[in-house]
Amino acid sequence: MSIITLDVRRSPLGRLNAVAKLTAALTIGIVLLLSIDPVSAGVSFALTCALLPFARLSFRDLWLRVWPIAASALIASLATALYGRESGSVYFEWGLLRISDGSLMLAGAIFLRVLAIAVPSVVLFATTDPTDLADALAQLVRLPARFVLGALAGLRLVGLLIDDWRELAMARRARGVADTGRIRRFAGQTFALFVLAIRRGTKLATAMEARGFGTRIRRTWARPSTLRAGDALLVLIAVAVAAASVTASVATGAWTPVTGL
Structure with missing residues (x-):
């Protein structure tokens, strides 16, 4: 059973080759890792959001996939705002806690950068079987082939693990051993799973x-995987998004290489 819906599979992104999607996500992600500034991350994130309709993902599906990453990015940005690099005006100071212009700008850059890297990857792989x-x-x-097929088989079993966890919880509850001791119950159920x-x-x-x-004999494949013109277009779009983010950052003087931090 596929983990993506039929509508998503038939979307413009869903019909593209998986390797092209992987290349596009890596292109955007690697470029965004070269600098920590809000301009390049903001431009990349805005352009990515403008391309979301081509994935035909509902807002609910997108939110369910992105919210853990967004929560982690928010926590990281808050920590950076409190303990980040001090520069400019200082708005709050208490012990090791210090909020300044520099820490706030760095916190915003980190938050946008995490989203700008995560959203394209989540969207591209959400449309990939x-x-x-x-x-x-x-x-x-x-x-x-042995590594690829083994990984595919393991990925297919993730849904079964979720079902097994639910069945174990209901079985233990039916036997009266899941009423008290949540930590002990969780440890026992984890070991059983x-x-x-x-x-x-x-x-x-x-x-x-x-x-x-x-077998070590070279295997054949039921479904040939080929690259088409649409796949090349996706990679070119990813290169254009990365180039636009870097150009805007350099033009505004916000480009801050990671090595210069």
Whole structure:
């Protein structure tokens, strides 16, 4: 069962090759890691948001995927605002806590940078089927087939682990051993899930070995993975977004290389 909806699969981004999406996400992410300033991150984030309609992701689906990253970015920015580099006017000072113009600007830059890196990656991979990604990595990037197929099988089992966790919780509750001691209950249930995962993984490895997944003979693929003009266009758009963010940052004098911090 696919983890993406049919509407997302048929979207302009959903029809593109997984390797092209991976290349686009890496292009934007690597460029944004070269500097910590709010201008380049803001421009990249704004341009990425302008391209979101092509993914056909609902706001709810996007929020469910992004909110943990946004919460982490907010925590990191708050810590930076309190303990970051001091420069300009100081607005608050108490012990080690110090809020100044420099710390606030650095906090805003970090918050925007985390979102600017995370949102394109989340959107691109939310429109990618794991099987398509595995086919592309094995056929185009030439990664070892055993590694790719093993990773794909493990990814497919994530949903089963969630179902196992729920079944374990209901079974323990039905037996009357989940009414008290939340920490002890969580530890016991985690160990039970770990044992269950090992057993299922062993059975899956045996089944894959029996079906010839472990052979050293060069395998064939049911679905060929190819690059098309739309894939090249996506990479060019990613390069354009990265170039626009750097150009705007340099033009405004906000470019701050990581090595210069």
